[in-house]
Amino acid sequence: MSVPTPPTLAFNVDPQSGTCALSGELSLHTVTHAQAFFRAQSGLKAVDIAALTRLDTAGAWFLLTQSAQGDAFAVTGASETAQSLLKTVAAAMPQPEAPLAKAPFVQAKLAEFGERVFSGVSYLYDITGFFGIVLHRIFRAIRHPKEFRFTALVHHCEEVGVKAVPIVALMAFLIGVVLAFQGSTQLRQFGAEVFVVDLIAISVLRELGILLTSIIVAGRTASAFTAAIGSMKMREEIDAMRTLGLDPAMVLFVPRILALLVMLPILGLIADVAGLFGGALMAWIDLGISPQMFTTRLVSGTGVNHVYTGLVKAPFFALIIGIVGCHAGMQVESNAESLGRMTSNAVVAAIFAVIVADAIFSIFFARLGI
């Protein structure tokens, strides 16, 4: 079978009787052509379709609308099937409704802006309420330890923490390498190479270690929480739990958020160690600062309070990531698009909130002089 030739339609107008005989195919393929031809005609009284080889719904629709809009012509020569087709199409003719009146541009934009502000505020309101529920369930779990799912906690600790160790350690190691390399090129200009140790130690321990760990965990874990809880919500598993007397907050949210609370400080500590190791290695290769010298300089020059300042932020970041991830999961509706949308929203919101919280901590510590 070769590629079929495009269907054609021919017109044969008899000006005296006002009859137009069609031959060929009146279908989707030729209807545009037919419309152009009929626009140029006037005074048609009848259209003969006896010689058509094919008439489809588009063709029938065309004959009916042309006859209704322009000259009211009669359709003659229709076979039995063509007549039944014309009848079906005539019965199904869409009745257009007037589209809703649109608001003026400025008004529409203002309304859109207002809606966005409102949804932002109500999101904050919602998530505060969600935080309250989770806090309540955590205290309830302390009072009634039997209701708490310890196995789930261990499982999530593994998922959230243990499995994230390689990527977190590698990331921190590379950050240490980069800092040592960049720092050494700049500090060499002043002959102050040895200060690269302070540079690495303070930036990794205070800020970068925990912040970058949190960002990686937010990307990994917030999305996993949203996807897991969201798909349960989508398949009505959450509703099923409620009818079985299980509290979704206690069963799903508390173990996940507690697992993050336990694991994120540990991951932060691992990141700190890996970052210092990467920095020390690079300082040794690039600047010739031996590991012994690095250690001595690190211990004498950098107070241990930098470690605390960094790690004290971990539980707050963990709460933010856990709450945002679980909350987004509960917002998933019963279709797959909303699952995808909420998952990416959760990651963006969690990373953004972590960075905002980090900025607030920086200002807070600076004011306190820590």
Added chain:
Amino acid sequence: MTDQPTPDVIISVRGLRNQFGRHVVHEDLDLDVRRGEILGVVGGSGTGKSVLLRAIVGLQKPVGGSVTVLGVDVLKADEDTRSALEARWGVMFQDGALFSSLTVRENVEVPMRAIKGLDPAIRRQIADLKISMVGLPYNAGDKYPSELSGGMRKRAGLARALALDPEIVFLDEPTAGLDPIGASGFDALIVDLCRSLGLTVFLVTHDLDTLHATCDRIAVLAERKVLVTGTMQDMLEVQQPWVHEYFHGPRARAASAAPQSDRD
């Protein structure tokens, strides 16, 4: 059944074999669909009703056998022949399978976009016509699939399957998940469109009411092949246990007791 398809047979399946790993779904399966009929395919869960449909429309490559649709060997056809053939059939999937990022009208317009030189304004109006033909209100055209109920999504899926005025329509479980009123409305719609547009319908279903209300012939899938084909009357006389149970069970009695007047 002869091996030489008679002229009015428009789908002919011969010796079809489908298997997933070591699990054989179909073996030596033969089936004919005649022009202008509504053929209902029934069978227990897991007998491969949907697999058969997918094999005929080319979504599932069978291990062996041949499938001839409208005189074209589907499995051996080249790309051009296949795409010409695809314009001559329409498929309605179980939940409509509408593109979720497009409105219903845009969904119906998708197959028509392939037609060269079709005026977009006309395309829009013909999409509106198809939407109205399947019994959806005019304003449904502007809605997104997620805003529609299950029954409306199925109707919209049918409108998209009908967009190019196909000769054959494949329907996968058209009434599954619909309430009885919606389901019988859909049955009536299928019969109506089939008769007035001269469609041939290949219908996979579980619904005995649909079988009674719409189908000219029924094909029963069991024991990895088409066990029997025939009219509802023929089915009632088959002695094979599963077929007997299916057509004589309590639900079957209720369905056959229903008035047959809605067939016309």
